[in-house]
Amino acid sequence: MSSPQPVTTRAALTSALGTVAGLMVALALMIGFFSWQSEYFFTADTFITIANDIPAVAVTAVGMTFVLIIAGIDLSVGSTMALAAAVAGIAMLQWHWPLLPATFLAMAVGVGVGAINGAVTVAWRLPSFIVTLGMLEMARGAAYLATDSRTQYIGGKIDWLGKPIVLGLSPQFFIAIAIVAVAQVVLTRTVFGRSLIGIGTNEEAMRLAGVDPRPLKVIVFALAGLLAGLGGVFLSSRLEAADPNAGTGAELVVIASVVIGGTSLMGGRGSVASTFFGVLVISVLEAGLAQIGASEPTKRIITGFVIIIAVVLDTLRERRKKRA
Amino acid sequence: MSTVPRATGAAPLPVLLQGRGIGKTYATPVLAGVDFELHAGEVLALTGENGAGKSTLSKIVAGLVQPTGGTLTLAGVPYAPASRKDAEKLGVRMVMQELSLVPTLSVAENLLLGRLPQRFGFIRGDALNEAAARQMALIGLQDIDPRLPVSALGVGYQQMVEIARSLVGECRLLILDEPTATLTSRETAHLFQQIELLKARGVAIVYISHRLDELQQVADRVMVLRDGRRIDTRAMRDLTQADIVRSMVGRDVHEGLDRERRPAGPVALRVRNMTRGTSVRDVGFDLHRGEVMGLAGLVGSGRTELLRLIYGADRQDSGFLQGNEPKLALDVNSPVQAVRAGIGLVTEDRKSQGLLLPQSIRVNATLANLGAVSRGGWLRRDVERDEVERLRELLRVRSDSIEQPVDQLSGGNQQKVVFARWLHRDCDILLLDEPTRGVDIGARADIYAQMDKLAAAGKALLMVSSDLRELMSVCDRIGVMSVGRLVRIFERGQWTEQLLLEAAFSAYAAAEKPAREEQTA
Numbered sequence: 127m128s129s130p131q132p133v134t135t136r137a138a139l140t141s142a143l144g145t146v147a148g149l150m151v152a153l154a155l156m157i158g159f160f161s162w163q164s165e166y167f168f169t170a171d172t173f174i175t176i177a178n179d180i181p182a183v184a185v186t187a188v189g190m191t192f193v194l195i196i197a198g199i200d201l202s203v204g205s206t207m208a209l210a211a212a213v214a215g216i217a218m219l220q221w222h223w224p225l226l227p228a229t230f231l232a233m234a235v236g237v238g239v240g241a242i243n244g245a246v247t248v249a250w251r252l253p254s255f256i257v258t259l260g261m262l263e264m265a266r267g268a269a270y271l272a273t274d275s276r277t278q279y280i281g282g283k284i285d286w287l288g289k290p291i292v293l294g295l296s297p298q299f300f301i302a303i304a305i306v307a308v309a310q311v312v313l314t315r316t317v318f319g320r321s322l323i324g325i326g327t328n329e330e331a332m333r334l335a336g337v338d339p340r341p342l343k344v345i346v347f348a349l350a351g352l353l354a355g356l357g358g359v360f361l362s363s364r365l366e367a368a369d370p371n372a373g374t375g376a377e378l379v380v381i382a383s384v385v386i387g388g389t390s391l392m393g394g395r396g397s398v399a400s401t402f403f404g405v406l407v408i409s410v411l412e413a414g415l416a417q418i419g420a421s422e423p424t425k426r427i428i429t430g431f432v433i434i435i436a437v438v439l440d441t442l443r444e445r446r447k448k449r450a
Numbered sequence: 451m452s453t454v455p456r457a458t459g460a461a462p463l464p465v466l467l468q469g470r471g472i473g474k475t476y477a478t479p480v481l482a483g484v485d486f487e488l489h490a491g492e493v494l495a496l497t498g499e500n501g502a503g504k505s506t507l508s509k510i511v512a513g514l515v516q517p518t519g520g521t522l523t524l525a526g527v528p529y530a531p532a533s534r535k536d537a538e539k540l541g542v543r544m545v546m547q548e549l550s551l552v553p554t555l556s557v558a559e560n561l562l563l564g565r566l567p568q569r570f571g572f573i574r575g576d577a578l579n580e581a582a583a584r585q586m587a588l589i590g591l592q593d594i595d596p597r598l599p600v601s602a603l604g605v606g607y608q609q610m611v612e613i614a615r616s617l618v619g620e621c622r623l624l625i626l627d628e629p630t631a632t633l634t635s636r637e638t639a640h641l642f643q644q645i646e647l648l649k650a651r652g653v654a655i656v657y658i659s660h661r662l663d664e665l666q667q668v669a670d671r672v673m674v675l676r677d678g679r680r681i682d683t684r685a686m687r688d689l690t691q692a693d694i695v696r697s698m699v700g701r702d703v704h705e706g707l708d709r710e711r712r713p714a715g716p717v718a719l720r721v722r723n724m725t726r727g728t729s730v731r732d733v734g735f736d737l738h739r740g741e742v743m744g745l746a747g748l749v750g751s752g753r754t755e756l757l758r759l760i761y762g763a764d765r766q767d768s769g770f771l772q773g774n775e776p777k778l779a780l781d782v783n784s785p786v787q788a789v790r791a792g793i794g795l796v797t798e799d800r801k802s803q804g805l806l807l808p809q810s811i812r813v814n815a816t817l818a819n820l821g822a823v824s825r826g827g828w829l830r831r832d833v834e835r836d837e838v839e840r841l842r843e844l845l846r847v848r849s850d851s852i853e854q855p856v857d858q859l860s861g862g863n864q865q866k867v868v869f870a871r872w873l874h875r876d877c878d879i880l881l882l883d884e885p886t887r888g889v890d891i892g893a894r895a896d897i898y899a900q901m902d903k904l905a906a907a908g909k910a911l912l913m914v915s916s917d918l919r920e921l922m923s924v925c926d927r928i929g930v931m932s933v934g935r936l937v938r939i940f941e942r943g944q945w946t947e948q949l950l951l952e953a954a955f956s957a958y959a960a961a962e963k964p965a966r967e968e969q970t971a
Contacts, residue, residue: 315828315829315831316824316827316828316829317820317821317824317827317828317829318827320813320820320829321820323806323809323813324806324809324813324817327806327807327808327809328802328803328805328806328807330802330803331802331803331804331805331806331817332806332817333763333785334761334763334785334795334797334803334804335785335789335817335818335871336785336786336788336789336790336818336875337786337817337818338784338785338786394806394808394809395808
């Protein structure tokens with residue numbers, strides 16, 4: 127899996143390779159621009175910082191890619207991150223659990239939240255937008271409840287995940303890369319991945335072909351919750367604390383990354399590998415804008431602008447391909 | 451326009467539309483130097499295999515596509531519509547094969563969309579519904595309540611609404627693309643009556659259809675295209691169906707009307723007391739291995755609904771299935787269970803219910819049997835590729851490669867891909883709902899040949915079709931449904947078109963309620 131292996135048909139392959147190539151060009155342009163604007167940008171430090179900052183968003187975006195591929199959406203991931211991190215924090219602080227089991231507990235909490243999202247969506251045939259919007263509030267409330275609405279300082283027990291081990295890179299960076307790679311293989315090379323693309327393309331056709339979409343959809347939402355739970359732990363290792371406000375608005379960054387990566391909101395088309403590049407685009411942009419001293423309002427305006435441009439370009443390319 | 455002489459009169463009909471050297475080239479030429487004339491008040495049939503250029507030519511006339519060569523003249527004036535709207539302003543309209551109705555709006559709103567009667571910006575409901583009822587009456591649909599949402603109607607009625615809509619306002623030239631694909635004989639007859647009225651008003655009609663018997667009824671002249679060129683334009687009365695088919699494909703296509711009945715094997719499926727609401731009522735029959743059984747009936751008679759019940763796609767109110775063992779009930783409450791029980795369904799609408807359109811032939815062909823091309827959940831790409839290559843060869847799917855997205859294939863080749871899926875699954879019982887709808891003659895022959903092979907291999911096939919001639923040519927037995935009931939099963943040799951039709955209408959005559967309300971309830 128050295129090169130990205132997106133989706134399933136050769137046409138889609140070229141399309142996704144095209145997406146990755148386009149994202150690389152965009153990255154190169156951005157890096158060039160920021161290096162020109164700021165002498166401090168093009169340094170190992172910058173890139174190491176970026177690399178250690180992205181894992182939380184990256185793993186959550188992997189789950190979101192699967193959700194978008196089945197034509198769903200999960201707005202609750204930011205709150206799930208906070209809730210899962212809060213539970214892990216309590217496990218470590220009050221029950222004195224070690225990091226590893228606490229992380230698994232956080233992931234289990236994420237699976238629970240995601241499974242509820244999926245089950246409610248499927249059982250009553252509701253739009254996942256609404257169900258997960260509700261869950262966004264509920265999980266956030268639960269996170270406040272769990273932490274007594276206070277940031278719980280965890281400290282040394284958790285920061286290992288975010289501390290450099292090799293070449294300045296942290297364990298969570300390597301874990302995130304591994305998850306991206308595995309998810310990409312699962313999407314393109316397994317019956318499960320194939321079925322998800324089918325569901326996103328035409329759910330009724332899948333059903334009539336003898337594939338029940340319902341359990342698969344629940345699994346996808348549970349998976350998104352699991353990865354958001356892990357993302358929550360990553361996030362709190364950077365903060366060295368379980369913050370009930372952590373991940374506020376993260377769902378938007380995550381969705382933006384996935385969409386910049388060329389995954390369709392309409393379902394049926396997407397690639398985990400290009401999602402990863404989408405994550406890179408957003409974080410390089412953020413880091414670069416911070417380096418050249420852009421104000422917060424300016425940063426937000428430019429980031430929003432870039433999201434729209436990326437989607438416009440992707441849509442135009444898709445249309446041109448269709449016409450050809 | 452109202453005083454145009456009729457075709458039978460001595461005076462020649464004036465030329466309404468003239469095309470000279472019409473050509474269209476995308477990557478390759480799809481239409482090359484086509485000359486034609488269309489007279490006011492005549493029906494010109496446009497026919498040819500899929501990909502022959504019929505659609506492109508008619509889309510050029512309707513303004514949806516701009517030609518890359520040649521000139522058009524409409525009533526003596528140069529005519530180069532830049533859009534469908536342009537063409538419609540000049541009274542040139544086209545009824546597309548794909549429906550363009552808004553399902554959530556009422557029939558009346560759909561009919562008059564863009565010209566809704568209003569006062570101070572508010573829609574005048576009474577005027578709207580009255581005007582709509584008048585339009586519907588024109589094509590014999592006075593029984594449909596114009597206030598009903600279009601989504602409450604079956605596909606056949608939706609098609610009729612679509613046609614009624616194109617007749618609103620001034621219409622000098624009407625293009626009908628496979629207008630009867632979803633219509634039953636009765637509705638088709640209504641449509642033909644309406645076409646006669648339009649002709650009398652001097653409207654020129656371009657009629658595209660694969661159904662040659664229809665062309666003989668409705669067309670004055672026929673123009674045959676092959677590979678983007680005009681092969682022939684002749685008066686319909688000088689031609690036989692065999693002549694037309696020959697010029698389309700360059701070879702004879704065997705009709706199989708006088709074929710022997712296939713030897714029927716043991717029972718494959720017993721259907722008992724199948725009932726769902728008013729659409730399917732107490733239907734029971736046996737389907738045997740090695741036979742092709744047909745289901746005839748009017749639109750709304752419950753044929754599609756029956757197939758969906760058998761397949762578990764909808765829940766029955768009562769009734770059950772059995773396999774060969776009469777005591778054991780076959781538990782089929784979902785498509786998943788149906789497929790496990792060895793039943794496959796080729797759906798009526800392959801685009802919305804059958805295919806993953808943007809995905810490749812490969813992905814579509816293995817969808818129902820991914821277990822066979824995987825091990826432990828991992829897809830085995832080489833196995834899958836080989837299997838699909840074999841199927842593509844077997845079914846003669848015309849395509850660049852197995853990686854070509856199916857939305858780039860013609861209707862006939864798309865249907866072959868759906869077939870490939872069930873061949874790959876190797877099911878014992880295959881339910882086919884209008885399997886040759888919108889499929890050209892060459893591809894039809896391939897599909898019939900496959901069905902033949904399956905039957906010979908001991909599979910049981912149950913096929914719904916609105917085309918009686920097709921059923922008569924392909925099937926060993928034909929069950930006729932009428933108002934939800936299976937009224938009679940004919941054996942090969944017992945039937946005539948007349949008898950089948952009478953059976954199809956029989957329960958409508960007996961029932962108090964007209965069939966329309968049945969459908970729209």
